[in-house]
Amino acid sequence: MWWGAMTIEVTHEPIDVERRRPERRRRPWDRKYRTVLLVADGLVAVVAALLIHGAYGRWAVALVLPPTWIVIMLVHRSYDRGALGLGTEEYRRVLRGAVALPALAAVAHLLFTRDAALLHDMTMAALPVVAMGLAVRCALRRRLHRRWARGQGRSSTLLVGPARDVLELVAVVRRGGAQELQVTGVCLTDPENATLIRQAGLPVLGGVGDMNDVVGALGIGTVVVFPAPELDASALRRMSWTAAAQGVDFLLAPVLFDVCAARLAVRPAGGVPLVRVQAPNLSRAARLPKELLDRSFAAVLLLLLALPMLLVALVVRLDSTGPALFRQPRVGRYGDHFTMLKFRTMRPDSEALRAELAPLNQNSDGLLFKVKKDPRITRVGSVLRRSSLDELPQLLNVVRGHMSLVGPRPPLPEEVEEYSPDIKRRLLVKPGLTGLWQVSGRSDLPWDEAVRLDLGYVDNWSTSLDLSILLRTGSAVVRGTGAY
Structure with missing residues (x-):
């Protein structure tokens, strides 16, 4: 069999299934990461114990806390x-451990020790140990992702399935930044579409029947299979056996790519493992904490930034004629209209000149209107846009309840009139100062990608997602990608 200039010889040796066990092809970074994390957790517990000892002068917690914390992390499968x-899942398991630590200490106090001082110290140790544990995991995860970005420690991956699904997953993975999976090649169920795969820069290594040979010849560590009419239950079962025999991870790609893992759960029915997709939780009760946090945090920011915002307004007025603030009708949650505020970055006659600049629109594939080096932008306006300082007056919109700190981009009324029913799902949540669209490339993104990100935010909203977007916003502003 020939793939390019490479020849693969396939031998068919009998396998003694009772005596021969497959050697799992570990992820290159797996064992070292686990060892470093285990040692770091032990050191974190020691430091936390010493802090508690320094505060209360008792040595018992220094002896008990480190092994207890390691056991708790093992029980919670950290x-x-x-x-x-994975970040979020790692952090969630550490937080569960922080809750378990005082609970376990209370049980030990009631049943065994009757030592109130030890119970107090173990309870007080929960805060520093979880804070340092989360910081360690964040640092290790960033270091791991930097290595992946350099092409180090990644898992050689074979994709098996239809060309269309392969291309969609590859596009999503590439947009997601540094990833563990490094696509080595593709085995197609529809080889007639091989040209599309090659145009995406991926080698086509054969069909479904060639998977076993490719895995053995190229040292594949992970196989990702896409559902297809050609792959029935029997075929998938045999493929999983083949992967298991060679010690390879076997992953079955979901039909829905934009559903976060937290919304997926396996529910057995008559011995059949069915995947449950949980509906997005957008109720008022679920979003009340976000509402309170948005308004209170925006109010604090307005107080802290009042003087700088006055200075920006003054500079805008001195730079060009017209008001300091730009007011524009936008559409909020459930289609309600509101007036959005920004520092003015364009000439007063900018709307009249828009028709003349239509041929220069960078987003001609959708409803957005963006022009690089827009001649309507003032000198100060270009600086404000690159630094995103023009968005600061929207903190007033957040305080008033029209907007949120994190959410989809606030659309114009004429844009909403062109929305399809699917795109109108963006209006189920409040628009935001920042969002997935803003931290993923802003105006450089095509319209369909901006829509995909916004719909993904609506469907997968959570407090942890909001926090991650807020943390990424700073670096996105510094880079200035897509800000024009």
Whole structure:
């Protein structure tokens, strides 16, 4: 069999299934990451114990806390292969451990020790140990992702399935930044579409029947299979056996790519494992904490930034004629209209000149209107846009309840009139000062990608997602990608 200039010889040796066990092809970074994390957790517990000892002068917690914390992390599966390097899931398991630590201390106090001082110290130790544990995981995860970005420690991956699904997953993975999976090649169920795969820069290594040979010849560590009419239950079962025999991870890609893992759960029915997709939780009760946090945090920011915002307004007025603030009708949650505020970055006659600049629109594939080096932008306006300082007056919109700190981009009324029913799902949540669209490339993104990100935010909203977007906003502003 020939793939390019490479010849692969396939031998068919009998396998003694009772005596021969497959040697799992570990992820290159797996064992070292797990070891470093285990040692770091031990050191974190020691430091936390010493802090408590320094505060209360008792040595018992220094002896008990380190092994207890390691056991709790093992029980909560913090070192499981499936959670390492994932960020949110790692952090969630550490937080569960922080809750378990005082609970376990209370049980030990009631049943065994009757030592109130030890119970107090173990309870007080929960805060520093979880804070340092989360910081360690964040640092290790960033270091791991930097290595992946350099092409180090990634898992050689074979994709098996239809060309269209392969291309969609590859596009999503590439947009997601540094990833563990490094696509080595593709085995197609529809080889007639091989040209599309090659145009995407991926080698086509054969069909479904060639998977076993490709895995053995190229040292594949992970196989990702896409559902297809050609792959029935029997075929998928045999493919999983083949992967298991060679010690390879076997992953079945979901039909829905934009559903976060937290919304997926396996529900057995008559011995059949069905995947449950949980509906997005957009109720008032679920969003009340976000509402309170948005308004209170925006109010604090307005107080802190009042003087700088006055200075920006003064500079805008001195730079060009017209008001300091730009007011524009936008559409909020459930289609309600509101007046959005920004520092003015364009000439007063900018709307009249828009028709003349239509041929220069960078987003001609959708409803957005963006022009690089827009001649309507003032000198100060270009600086404000690159630094995103023009968005600061929207803190007033957040305080008034029209907007949120994190959410989809606030659309214009004429844009909403062109929305399809699917796109109108963006209006189920408040628009935001920042969002997935803003931290993923802003105006450089095509319209369909901006829509995909906004719909993904609506469907997968959570407090942790909001926090991650807020943390990414700073670096996005510094880079200035897509800000024009």
